Amino acid sequence: MNGSTGHSSVKNQNNDNCQRESIFQTAGMVVDHFLSARENQDVGFPLTKIHTFNRNREEQEEVNNNSIDLFDPLFGPCMNHKDIKRTLRKNTNKKQAKSKRVNLKVTIAYRGADFCGWEDQRHHLYRRESFDHGAIIGQNHSSTLNNSLPSVQGALVDVLDPILNERANAASTPPDQHLSSEHTTRPIEIKVAGRTDAGVNAIAQMCRIRTRKTSFSDPHTNQTKSIDEVDTFVKYLVNEHAKKIGLGLSITSVEKVGDDFHPTFCASCRAYAYLIDLDNIETGVKSQQARMMTDIVPKLDSMLRSLEDQPLDYIAFSYGKVKTQTTFCRLIRARAGIVKWNQCDSENLAREAICIELVADRFLRRMVRILVATALREAYGVKSDCSIDCREEHLISHETSNQLLNIVKMRDRTQCARAAPASGLIFVGAGY
Template sequence: MATAAAAAAKPAPALSFSTAAAEGDEHAHYNHTDACHHLRWTAKESYEYMYARPWSRVVDFYAELVRTGAGAAGLADLFGKDENGYSLDTNGEDYTAPSENQTSTKSSKDRGGRWERVTFKIVLSYHGGSFDGWQKQPGLNTVQGLVEKHLGQFVDEKKAKQLEARSLPLEGCAVVAGRTDKGVTALQQVCSFYTWRKDVKSSDIKDAINKAAPDKLRPLHVSQVSREFHPNFAAKWRRYLYIFPLDEDVKLISGEEQSAKTVEGPECNIKPQSFDVGKVDKIIRQLEGKSLSYKMFARDTQASRSVGPPTECFMFHSRAAVAKLHTADENCEEGTTRAICIELVANRFLRKMVRVLVATAIREAAAGAEEDALLNLMEATCRRATAPPAPPDGLCLVDVGYEDFNRQRCFIVD
């Protein structure tokens, strides 16, 4: 009770909206009045800094992971981990097939409707730069649209007639664990598909999807699961990784040489040109183990969904570290790119939440803000207080968990 009272009595962060900008200025932003070593980037400056990166190397890195079908294990080498510990588990399913679960669904075979259908769990890997996001949209090349098109051959006769009567294409219905935006890669996305046909096999579905977009969309595993399985509602956590490439000619932002350096005197009025990786880690760690409302870090969220529990997320794990990407260019010449990797694991994520968190954490680290900078911004009243979303090219949905969270399976650990 004392903790709750203290939290309620905590003053709101000192933020004021800048009205000095010209009437036609599209880059109006907040004036943060807390003490920092440098001036903060404006929204325009933050956007330009984020996009002025060698993003093609990150895109190529993700493309190679998808092409090889490595899944989460493909990232293990990036952090010096044993790949075997991160391989996709296909031996033990979290939801058993109906034939293996007769004791818990004793009367299910006497029921009709959905109890007669067969449900399949599909684990997918796809390259974000090759698609217009997950959600099916008219005239766009989306992952859902492509998957459902190739699942059409497995729908039952009744469903096929219904689609034909409505002049709709013969397509299946894929329910996903979480929709990803255009440009966002997924290494172990989970979706489900059901049909009333009894002759459909897991291998048939895998082969059909595998032909949809070779090297860009890859089914890693397909299995028959219980009828109760829902990829979204049954998920206990999701893991995202953001890879932000650093300037190759700037060595002072590694965090090792700049972490103890402070700027005093008149230099506090200059705009930063880089950021401290160690500071980003300290700032992002403050979110770990807390259930908070991330409405200030969400985008494109309806007003009715911007207050109360619908915007609350529990962050299991939030860390940042420097890693080296090994990529090859179009001439097959291998190279190494230094990057900061931010790993976030939560029970749920809001739209563009990870990208805004990454951009804001980097902006705050560059300004030399306190470690509780993100926590203070939770209490802001306008989303202009946070930075514009970081580019989608660096974001990757690593995997979705249906078992209790295990910190030892994270890439960035103490």
């Protein structure tokens, strides 16, 4: 499968889901905003908060809440948070002992619709025994099996493995041919802060890539480069390749770090935002159902806040077999408000959206999307799996803002709504 074929699949998939995805245009524009950063432009902040509920309480909490920093790329920095931000930077720049390995902390943005998820589906490539006795693994198309969409991890591996893998052949194929190339050695491992599902977007996903190579060959010119140049070259190589084939993937920053950095285990928290449009993308006019959605935001915010700052068992909000040691999570921040898209030329076309902000020490599989869907269902006051449906009869008052908390405490999956669509979800970042 080549790049154009993959993108054709994306377009067909989007056409099939056009009606369902129409309320997630703001989320898509936010992701495209960060993808444009690969051109090294000053892109600014895409969103402005225009309605924040419980404002007095929030202003007091923000001074003591490190998690607010993770949303700075979306809304801009909090003026009361400068001292905390300096402390965070200082703690991440500790002196490290010299190592024979080069460790790269890579921040990436990607459009979820272009990928089958984060994880490379070619699991056999990462098993040591696959390459015993000189075995050669057959052709594996664009990081996936069965000609499906590429994975984010696999797309990065296909481009970077030839220059960073000390086991790889120095005379590797150019990046634009990787989508149909064979892997004859076990690929480089790329660790990540949060393994996102198919369709989920990211604006600041954190990865770690390691190499023991002291030099590498530029696949375009065959010139040998010092490993000291690897950080800038990795960004250039991936971004140029993604731009060439029209893939929604961009490295926004690369930084050399110490051996002890691990994006998964070093992360103290992870942040997500879920965006739901409130107006028509063509006219900028709010529909009747959008006005009804606006009315439930204060209640939605109140229910989400009831979950904050307490360890709770979210087993009911997980999907499939639980593989983690614990299903207890602590939501550091759970809020809902209304935001405005900053990048419009005309005030009449200014887009507004509901923004649900979630930060926790950990999230279970599909927990965010199930939590969003259940919270919306409870805010409307109906028992329905169609959590994003905003028909008029769904606007029913609810007796208590603790209903969502009560569902969490029940630990019963049958009490939760079906997971909300992936298109509205954005991985915002991880805290260290």
